[in-house]
Amino acid sequence: MKFLDQPPRFLFFTGKGGVGKTSIACATAIHLADAGRQVLLVSTDPASNVGQVFGIDIGNQITDILPVPGLAALEIDPQAAAQAYRDRIVGPVRGILPEAVVNGIEEQLSGACTTEIAAFDEFTSLLTDSALTAGYDHIVFDTAPTGHTIRLLQLPGAWSGFLEEGKGDASCLGPLAGLEKQREQYKAAVDALANATSTRLILVARAQQATLREVARTHEELAAVGFQHQYLIINGILPRTEEDNDPLVAAIHKREQAALAAIPEVLKTLPCDEVMLKSFNLVGLDALRQLLVDTAMQEHLRVDLPIELDEPRLFELIDTLAKDGHGLVMLMGKGGVGKTTLAAAVAVALAQRGLPVHLTTSDPAAHLTETLNGALDNLTVSRIDPVAEIEHYREHVLKTKGAKLDAQGRALLEEDLRSPCTEEIAVFQAFSRIIREAGKKFVVMDTAPTGHTLLLLDATGAYHREITRQMGDSGQHYTTPMMQLQDIKQTKVLIVTLAETTPVLEAASLQADLQRAGIEPWAWIINASVAAAVSTSPLLRQRAINELREINAVAKLHAQRYAVVPMLKEEPIGVSRLLELTGDNKINSEC
Amino acid sequence: MTIIQVFDPALCCSTGVCGVDVDEQLVGFSADVDWAKQNGAQIERFNLAQQPMVFAENSIVKGFLERSGAEALPLILIDGEVALAGRYPNRAELARWTGLIQTEEKSQSDCCKGSRC
Numbered sequence: 001m002k003f004l005d006q007p008p009r010f011l012f013f014t015g016k017g018g019v020g021k022t023s024i025a026c027a028t029a030i031h032l033a034d035a036g037r038q039v040l041l042v043s044t045d046p047a048s049n050v051g052q053v054f055g056i057d058i059g060n061q062i063t064d065i066l067p068v069p070g071l072a073a074l075e076i077d078p079q080a081a082a083q084a085y086r087d088r089i090v091g092p093v094r095g096i097l098p099e100a101v102v103n104g105i106e107e108q109l110s111g112a113c114t115t116e117i118a119a120f121d122e123f124t125s126l127l128t129d130s131a132l133t134a135g136y137d138h139i140v141f142d143t144a145p146t147g148h149t150i151r152l153l154q155l156p157g158a159w160s161g162f163l164e165e166g167k168g169d170a171s172c173l174g175p176l177a178g179l180e181k182q183r184e185q186y187k188a189a190v191d192a193l194a195n196a197t198s199t200r201l202i203l204v205a206r207a208q209q210a211t212l213r214e215v216a217r218t219h220e221e222l223a224a225v226g227f228q229h230q231y232l233i234i235n236g237i238l239p240r241t242e243e244d245n246d247p248l249v250a251a252i253h254k255r256e257q258a259a260l261a262a263i264p265e266v267l268k269t270l271p272c273d274e275v276m277l278k279s280f281n282l283v284g285l286d287a288l289r290q291l292l293v294d295t296a297m298q299e300h301l302r303v304d305l306p307i308e309l310d311e312p313r314l315f316e317l318i319d320t321l322a323k324d325g326h327g328l329v330m331l332m333g334k335g336g337v338g339k340t341t342l343a344a345a346v347a348v349a350l351a352q353r354g355l356p357v358h359l360t361t362s363d364p365a366a367h368l369t370e371t372l373n374g375a376l377d378n379l380t381v382s383r384i385d386p387v388a389e390i391e392h393y394r395e396h397v398l399k400t401k402g403a404k405l406d407a408q409g410r411a412l413l414e415e416d417l418r419s420p421c422t423e424e425i426a427v428f429q430a431f432s433r434i435i436r437e438a439g440k441k442f443v444v445m446d447t448a449p450t451g452h453t454l455l456l457l458d459a460t461g462a463y464h465r466e467i468t469r470q471m472g473d474s475g476q477h478y479t480t481p482m483m484q485l486q487d488i489k490q491t492k493v494l495i496v497t498l499a500e501t502t503p504v505l506e507a508a509s510l511q512a513d514l515q516r517a518g519i520e521p522w523a524w525i526i527n528a529s530v531a532a533a534v535s536t537s538p539l540l541r542q543r544a545i546n547e548l549r550e551i552n553a554v555a556k557l558h559a560q561r562y563a564v565v566p567m568l569k570e571e572p573i574g575v576s577r578l579l580e581l582t583g584d585n586k587i588n589s590e591c
Numbered sequence: 592m593t594i595i596q597v598f599d600p601a602l603c604c605s606t607g608v609c610g611v612d613v614d615e616q617l618v619g620f621s622a623d624v625d626w627a628k629q630n631g632a633q634i635e636r637f638n639l640a641q642q643p644m645v646f647a648e649n650s651i652v653k654g655f656l657e658r659s660g661a662e663a664l665p666l667i668l669i670d671g672e673v674a675l676a677g678r679y680p681n682r683a684e685l686a687r688w689t690g691l692i693q694t695e696e697k698s699q700s701d702c703c704k705g706s707r708c
Contacts, residue, residue: 093643097653101639101661108601108640401618406625413618 001292002271003202003231004031007138010127010192014144014222015204016214016336017502020235021045023282024204024275025142026053027291033071034289037137041065041073042126044119044143049501050075053283062132067285072136078119079509085109085118110516111452116149124189144201147221148418150190194226202231203270207256210336213364216264232272234260238539239276246537248530251569279542309532311551311564313583314342317523318349321442321492325355328438328484330448331525332514333496334506338527342496342565343446344368345578351379352579356441360434362386362427363446371574384430386423386447393417393426424449425457435481438490448493450510451517458482458517485519492522497554499529499547499564508558524559526551532566593669593689594633597624597679598652600664601640620679627682632689639664 003011011028013021022045029041040062043050050073051058054065058075065071086109094102123145126133133139193199201222205215219230237260238253280287321329329346331339340363347359358380363369369381394417402413428449437443449457485491493514497507511521531544531551554562565581572578602617624634637645639661646652651673655666659676667675669688674680686692 089641089643093647096647097643098657098660101656102643104661105601105640105643404619405622 001273003200003233003273004028004292007032008196008198008200009137010139010141010199012141012144012193012199012201013204014201014218016211017045017334017506018336018498018500019204019206019211020275020282021204022049022142022502023053023288023291024202024233024235025140026050026282027288029071029073029138029140030068030285030288031292032138032140033068037070038135039071039138039140040126040133040136041071042076042139042141043073044076044078044122044141045502049283050142053288054285076119076122078115078122081118081122082109082115085114085121107452107455111456116146119143120145120149120186120189124185127189127192128185144222145193147218147225150193150222150225190226194228196229199227200229200231201227202233203267204233204235207234207237207259208336209259209262209365212259212263212267214335216266219266219270230270232267232270233275234272235275236277237274241539246535246540248533248535248567248569249537249540252567255571277539277543279539281546309529309564311532311555312562314345314525314563314565315349315582315584317494317525317561317563318346318353318582321346322350322353322355324489326438326441327443327489328435328491329442329444330491330493331444331446331496332448332493332510332521334503334510337496337498337503337507339446339496340368341572341578341581342494342525342527343444344372345565345572345581346494347379347381347442347444348372348376348575348578349582349584350442350444351376352575354378357444358382358434358437358441359444360384360431361446368573372578375575382434384427384447386427389430390423390426393422393429424453428453432481435484438484451513451515451519454482454485454514454517454519482517486517488520488522491519493519495521495524495559496527497524499526499531499550499554501550504550504553504558511558520560522560524554524562526554526562526564528567529564530567532564533568534566592633594635595674595685595688596668596671597634597636598646598664598666598668599636599638600661602638616679623680623682623685627685627689627691630689630691632685632691634685 011025013025013028015021022043025041025043029039033039041050043058054067054073056063056065056073058073060074060076060080062072062074065073086106089109090102090105093105123141126139126141203215203219205211215232222230238249238256240253275291278287278291280290282288282291321327329343331343331346333339340361343361344359344363347357351357356378359369359372360382361369362384364386366383369383372379372381394414397417398410398413402410405413427447431445431447434443434445485493495507495511497503507524514521529544529547529551530540531547533540535541535544551564563583566583568577568580570577572581624636627634639646646656649668651668651671652666655663655673655676663677665676665679666673667680674688675684680688
């Protein structure tokens with residue numbers, strides 16, 4: 001493995017939830033400890049299973065992993081870190097200022113920015129506090145700070161203003177205001193991060209086109225802030241085993257190979273390792289020691305009886321939706337779970353039932369939605385390009401609202417406009433132009449703002465004004481958009497996830513976020529399930545068994561109603577394949 | 592020396608950009624504050640989301656919040672007395688309060704340019 005070659009002191013693994021960061025970080029830590037080094041493994045994954053992997057309760061104290069001499073671990077919960085930060089700010093005024101005011105402050109500090117900074121705060125002490133980490137040769141992090149966070153911390157203009165004033169007058173240093181005493185520490189941490197002799201950043205991806213595109217973006221973002229030397233790991237690649245004549249395996253293999261062949265140009269220059277999909281669950285020392293070893297798939301697999309999955313299918317949800325005759329359907333979930341595909345499937349299935357549908361997507365490649373335009377008489381498709389939308393929004397703001405600023409002011413404004421919340425807003429504004437059609441037909445969207453953003457929108461009245469302006473002087477009576485989103489009769493939120501641990505936990509926290517805004521998700525959709533597909537491959541069978549636990553968690557703990565969508569052999573393009581996703585034209589699932 | 596204190600609503604950032612909506616007033620006001628400071632004015636800004644204690648410790652501000660709520664911010668005090676509430680001062684007002692001479696051409700009023708009034 002190239003990324004293990006002469007490893008520096010700090011190793012950061014980064015990648016979206018569910019790509020296997022934690023497993024690879026654990027395996028790396030064990031590998032280094034087995035080689036006689038003193039290693040500290042730090043997890044900031046809210047779904048951290050480090051403790052589970054080693055069968056030890058870890059938590060936020062450095063804990064020795066006794067079965068592996070030389071290895072210690074630490075689990076940081078970013079949500080808890082953000083909560084502690086909120087408590088520091090809000091605690092002293094609770095009971096002094098009116099309750100509504102205090103709640104408003106708490107909401108303001110509940111966004112991604114605060115969590116990012118609070119998590120970074122935890123990183124920095126480990127990067128710079130030598131007393132804490134002096135005894136370790138290597139410190140392995142299963143997450144890296146985002147480019148956005150690092151950029152904020154690198155803003156010399158903002159910092160100098162910030163310091164002279166002693167208050168955050170400069171820029172989007174919002175959450176940093178409470179942390180100014182750590183400024184020196186931040187600077188040291190950022191310097192350490194950018195130093196290739198002490199730090200190695202490893203991007204973890206799956207062999208999927210969308211994931212690789214996202215990783216390419218992360219790569220560029222982090223390169224721009226000084227992480228010049230990055231490595232790439234493609235995890236969970238399906239091996240092409242000869243004895244396997246399973247059509248689903250063949251199809252997945254072909255798709256993965258195509259994605260690898262079409263890997264974005266910027267990633268081609270990075271040292272790259274491929275880690276094959278393992279049939280065993282990555283829990284326990286033996287399993288982890290084998291993860292980074294390229295053994296041919298020799299191990300004897302249990303070939304179980306075919307799984308007979310008796311789970312609700314997507315068409316059942318759509319039947320219920322269709323009864324309303326019109327309404328807003330929003331698909332929400334993390335990147336890469338297939339929101340766009342499922343939005344298209346829902347739209348096509350509704351149109352198929354003779355209902356008027358407007359599908360509006362942010363499909364970056366457009367190849368999915370292009371095929372649908374004009375495919376059905378009562379289906380309209382419109383596409384919003386997020387990149388163009390954000391760029392347009394930034395330019396517009398700089399031109400109009402930044403017109404009177406000097407160079408430094410403009411630079412700060414530009415930086416502020418790179419925040420994650422800005423992106424969410426820019427895209428959602430484009431979508432909101434279409435929302436009001438939902439009174440007459442179905443409007444299906446594959447992008448929606450988080451509950452936190454909606455609450456802030458509602459509080460500032462910005463969203464309300466936006467819609468009011470679009471309504472023009474029509475003088476007709478209308479409810480506020482927030483009321484529309486909270487009304488389950490008018491709006492159905494569908495949460496999309498995968499049958500894997502981290503994605504399910506991420507979806508659950510998204511749901512909690514929406515509930516805070518008074519929006520109750522109507523249903524969950526578990527996408528790309530191997531368990532719901534038909535396969536004789538022992539490898540996929542094993543994966544299917546692992547999925548059942550997650551499907552069960554969704555059914556029992558998280559969702560009011562749910563559906564499971566099978567992984568398909570072909571990419572779901574075109575009306576008939578999209579309908580296949582809904583499980584309507586039942587395929588005989590017995591082999 | 593006159594001291595102007597500005598009590599902002601709970602902002603992600605005082606430029607008003609990185610929230611859910613770019614507030615033109617805030618962008619303009621930040622620039623005006625910058626201008627006034629460079630000309631020697633004493634202006635302090637406090638963000639409710641970052642320094643709530645400052646709001647709680649000032650009886651005038653605390654009373655204002657109890658009566659009118661956070662929606663009524665910003666509140667501007669001059670030497671501790673209420674000077675303005677519910678909107679930000681423009682450059683001319685800042686200049687008048689601090690005795691600065693506004694040498695620049697008066698910028699066009701922002702009202703009704705764009706979408707918000």
